[in-house]
Amino acid sequence: xxxxxxxxxxxxxxxxxxxxxxxxxxxxxxxxxxxxxxxxxxxxxxxxxxxxxxxxxxxxxxxxxxxxxxxxxxxxxxxxxxxxxxxxxxxxxxxxxxxxxxxxxxxxxxxxxxxxxxxxxxxxxxxxxxxxxxxxxxxxxxxxxxxxxxxxxxxxxxxxxxxxxxxxxxxxxxxxxxxxxxxxxxxxxxxxxxxxxxxxxxxxxxxxxxxxxxxxxxxxxxxxxxxxxxxxxxxxxxxxxxxxxxxxxxxxxxxxxxxxxxxxxxxxxxxxxxxxxxxxxxxxxxxxxxxxxxxxxxxxxxxxxxxxxxxxxx
Numbered sequence: 001x002x003x004x005x006x007x008x009x010x011x012x013x014x015x016x017x018x019x020x021x022x023x024x025x026x027x028x029x030x031x032x033x034x035x036x037x038x039x040x041x042x043x044x045x046x047x048x049x050x051x052x053x054x055x056x057x058x059x060x061x062x063x064x065x066x067x068x069x070x071x072x073x074x075x076x077x078x079x080x081x082x083x084x085x086x087x088x089x090x091x092x093x094x095x096x097x098x099x100x101x102x103x104x105x106x107x108x109x110x111x112x113x114x115x116x117x118x119x120x121x122x123x124x125x126x127x128x129x130x131x132x133x134x135x136x137x138x139x140x141x142x143x144x145x146x147x148x149x150x151x152x153x154x155x156x157x158x159x160x161x162x163x164x165x166x167x168x169x170x171x172x173x174x175x176x177x178x179x180x181x182x183x184x185x186x187x188x189x190x191x192x193x194x195x196x197x198x199x200x201x202x203x204x205x206x207x208x209x210x211x212x213x214x215x216x217x218x219x220x221x222x223x224x225x226x227x228x229x230x231x232x233x234x235x236x237x238x239x240x241x242x243x244x245x246x247x248x249x250x251x252x253x254x255x256x257x258x259x260x261x262x263x264x265x266x267x268x269x270x271x272x273x274x275x276x277x278x279x280x281x282x283x284x285x286x287x288x289x290x291x292x293x294x295x296x297x298x299x300x301x302x303x304x305x306x307x308x309x310x311x312x313x314x
Contacts, residue, residue: 014258021255022267023302025248030274032243039240044168044234045097047224050217051237053089055244061202070196077195080188084201085208092251092295095178102171111175116142116301123314126187129260138305139262142269145297185267189253190261206245266305269298298299 039048073081116139123129192201226242256264289298 018255018258019267019302021251021271022259022264026267026270027256027274028243028248028251030123030271030277032240036240039233039237041096041228043237044217044220044224045093046213047220049090049093049213049238050210050221051207052241052245055238055241056206057203057210059242059248060199060203062204063199065209066198066200070200077192081201081204082194082208084185084188084192085205086212087181089187089205089209090182091213092178092185095174095181098175099171099178100304102167102174108230111172112179113144115179115182115268116265116287117187119268120262122183123188123190123261123265127190127261129262131262134261134307135266135305138266138303141297141301141304142266145269145273145295145301148293148297163295182256184258186247186268187261190256190264192250193253193256198250198257201253202246205249209245263305266301269301273298 043051120131120135120139124131196204214239252264255267
């Protein structure tokens, strides 16, 4: 039976399907970001990552088999898969988690606003993609939307605690590193999607992530009391593992097969937008005027980047 996720038949809804996959992937990431704070309060960071990759590895065991339509992995493909996992999973998580710990969530949001622009720059340099004026305008709207979502968190009277200057500087540098790690994930993913199917990429990248984090995860597991973890927390961990390592990666790689990396980068705006939506709808946070403006800019950016280009008929 053919792999429906990897099919590219003419009857497939093409770009609309790809755009839906990209938007769905980033929206799902944003939805579980806030909920994952509950897990970090229970599990140490590396143990949490180890459990996440381990659960997903079991769930995706059947995705590791090479389809008959795919060529065997080359040395170049193996190197890209390792870099995809090392930069996009392992190093991104380390830079982001420790960067926020040393800096502030507000600074993290503002710095992450550069992500669509960095993706566009790297896709131009490493993939040779052409950046149209409409895509650049969409990137600008995405950057402005992410920045507005971040600044809107200041409203409500809460003032973030200020970190010491040396710590804040180190934290901001780590957050900048996280931006480049995530942009590399998008660009490398585009290269891989040309030769491998989304399911196999998801499974192999997750397996590398498990291998990378296992030493630290096992070290933290030795001193952790697993009997103290409640059933709701285990349920949330299961959702987190399947969403973060399986579903979001599969959706993103499926969309990348049909969309340039620079255009796909605009969809990263859905991450902070969906995170804010979860806060308003599920956590009872107030919906501010700044957040409403951010939602509008995000949607405008996506429309500009994905609107079909007018073709000239000679």
